[in-house]
Amino acid sequence: MDVRYSHGTEVYVVRACYEDDAADLIAVGGAHSVEVLLLTESSCRTIANFHIGSRITALAWSSRVSSPSATDEWSIELAAAGADFGLYVLSKSSSQQEEIFPFGGGRSGHHGKVNDMTFCGGRSEDSSRYVATVSDDKMLMVWDLHPAIDIASPPFPGTSPPSRPQPTAYVVKFPHPLTSVNAHPSTSKELLIADCRGSIFLTDWRSDPLEDEQESWRNSSVVELVEPRALADSIAGPSAKWSGSVAWRRDPSADFVGAAYGSRFALWDMGHLAGGKPYATGTSFSEGGSQFRWCPTYPEYFAVSASSPAKGAVIHVHNVAYVHAQPTVFQIAQRPLYVRSFDFVACRGIPRIVAAVGRDVVVFYIGVDS
Numbered sequence: 001m002d003v004r005y006s007h008g009t010e011v012y013v014v015r016a017c018y019e020d021d022a023a024d025l026i027a028v029g030g031a032h033s034v035e036v037l038l039l040t041e042s043s044c045r046t047i048a049n050f051h052i053g054s055r056i057t058a059l060a061w062s063s064r065v066s067s068p069s070a071t072d073e074w075s076i077e078l079a080a081a082g083a084d085f086g087l088y089v090l091s092k093s094s095s096q097q098e099e100i101f102p103f104g105g106g107r108s109g110h111h112g113k114v115n116d117m118t119f120c121g122g123r124s125e126d127s128s129r130y131v132a133t134v135s136d137d138k139m140l141m142v143w144d145l146h147p148a149i150d151i152a153s154p155p156f157p158g159t160s161p162p163s164r165p166q167p168t169a170y171v172v173k174f175p176h177p178l179t180s181v182n183a184h185p186s187t188s189k190e191l192l193i194a195d196c197r198g199s200i201f202l203t204d205w206r207s208d209p210l211e212d213e214q215e216s217w218r219n220s221s222v223v224e225l226v227e228p229r230a231l232a233d234s235i236a237g238p239s240a241k242w243s244g245s246v247a248w249r250r251d252p253s254a255d256f257v258g259a260a261y262g263s264r265f266a267l268w269d270m271g272h273l274a275g276g277k278p279y280a281t282g283t284s285f286s287e288g289g290s291q292f293r294w295c296p297t298y299p300e301y302f303a304v305s306a307s308s309p310a311k312g313a314v315i316h317v318h319n320v321a322y323v324h325a326q327p328t329v330f331q332i333a334q335r336p337l338y339v340r341s342f343d344f345v346a347c348r349g350i351p352r353i354v355a356a357v358g359r360d361v362v363v364f365y366i367g368v369d370s
Contacts, residue, residue: 003363005037005044011356015059015078016343018250018296022067023346026354027078028361029056034080034090038068039345039354039363047076048092050100054082060117063127068094079131081114087133089145103167104133104143112136116180120205122188132191132205134178140193142205143167170205179244180259186252194244198261200225202270225257225268225276245292251299256320260289260304267323280323284316295344295351301366303353309338313357317366330364333357 005028013029026037026044034056036048047068062077075093082088087104104110112135120142121127132142147168180194189206202223249256257268263286266278290307303317304327312335316327332339332355342355345363354363 002365003039003042003044005361005363007035007359007361009033010359011340011361013056013059013341014343014354014356014361015061015341016345016354017061017065017067018346019061019063019065021070022061022065022076023348024069025061025065025067025076026343026345026361026363027059027061028356029059029080029341031055034059034078036076036078036092037361039347044361044363048090048098050080050088050090050098052080052082052086052088052100054084054086057081057083058114058117058133060119060131062119062131063121077128079117079119081117081133083113085110085112085114085135087114087117087143101164103145104141104169108166108169110135110137110139110141112138112177115178116182118181118183118191120183120188120191122184123186124188126188130188132181132183134181134193136177138174138177140172140174140178140181140191140203140205141169142172142191143169172203172205174201180246182247184248185250192246192248192257194246194259194261196244198226198244200244200246200257200259223273223276225259225273225278245290247292247294249294249299249302250296256299258292258294258302260284260292262288265289265292265302265304265318267320282318282324284318284327285311285314287311290339291342293342293344296346297344297348298351301344301351303342303344303366305339305342305355307338309335311335313337313339313355315339315342315353315355317353328366330366332362332364 009031015027017025024039028035034050037044058081060079064077066074068074077091080088089101092098117133120132145167176195176197182192184190191203193201246259255270267280284304285306287308289304291305295301300320313333315330318327340356345352
């Protein structure tokens with residue numbers, strides 16, 4: 001049974017929580033607020049609502065989270081980015097009301113749209129300490145949310161001084177605007193960074209930067225992955241700008257990487273890199289793909305959404321074992337609606353997808369009971 005929820009404004013970002021104790025939580029970013037939904041098989045309800053005051057451009061779940069369905073002492077924590085380039089830590093628990101902690105404002109933060117963010121502490125005790133953000137300003141910033149020292153900075157206009165130390169940022173500059181970032185599921189130092197021109201960088205953000213800050217990305221990048229046709233298209237058409245999306249497959253080995261660029265998707269086997277070229281490529285949407293997501297519960301599945309409303313709100317689901325076969329097509333709504341954002345729900349059982357379509361959040365199964 002499909003679940004449909006009306007947010008009240010246009011929905012720009014949805015992110016499912018992948019933590020075992022909170023796999024039924026969905027974060028929804030709208031025109032001025034972030035809602036957290038508790039999902040069941042046939043319904044959902046709001047358990048938190050954070051008023052940010054600007055359009056949400058990115059969301060990321062912390063590991064410090066547990067669902068009301070798992071414990072009476074539940075708590076939620078996530079990070080959000082707004083269209084004003086501001087960053088926020090959002091938290092609530094069974095004993096405390098919503099709390100919004102702003103950071104990264106003014107000269108200390110991004111100066112372009114924040115396109116994606118991810119917590120990057122791996123499975124260590126730092127899993128909720130570091131959050132990485134990427135932006136149109138060509139910068140990767142890794143924020144220490146709990147710094148050992150307090151570097152004072154001016155408060156946001158109209159707000160009182162913060163009650164905790166302001167996060168500090170490690171900055172890596174890249175040559176082109178950055179569109180996507182994804183942290184390795186188990187290690188605490190490896191990030192996948194995608195830019196708007198067809199390149200993907202496997203970056204060790206803990207490495208020492210070069211003295212020349214303009215070339216700092218060269219020292220941090222361990223491997224550069226390239227989809228040859230995407231690279232050729234970017235050279236032939238310098239004005240081309242794509243919403244590249246990249247992700248690690250969420251299985252114990254995390255050896256596979258997938259990405260969507262332009263009309264194509266590509267898969268890499270990190271154990272057999274073959275010069276950085278993908279081991280499999282295919283066409284998903286001729287008019288261009290928008291986001292790439294792996295299924296966390298059935299790692300053989302991945303999905304790509306369309307970037308154009310030409311065919312309506314459509315998601316293609318692929319199987320790695322039959323990567324060149326036709327995908328399973330899910331038509332969620334007719335044009336002019338399209339999928340602004342989507343994610344796989346991490347609940348066990350038949351995989352489900354949550355999608356942002358217009359003002360609605362739609363949750364649907366991609367299979368049936370056998």
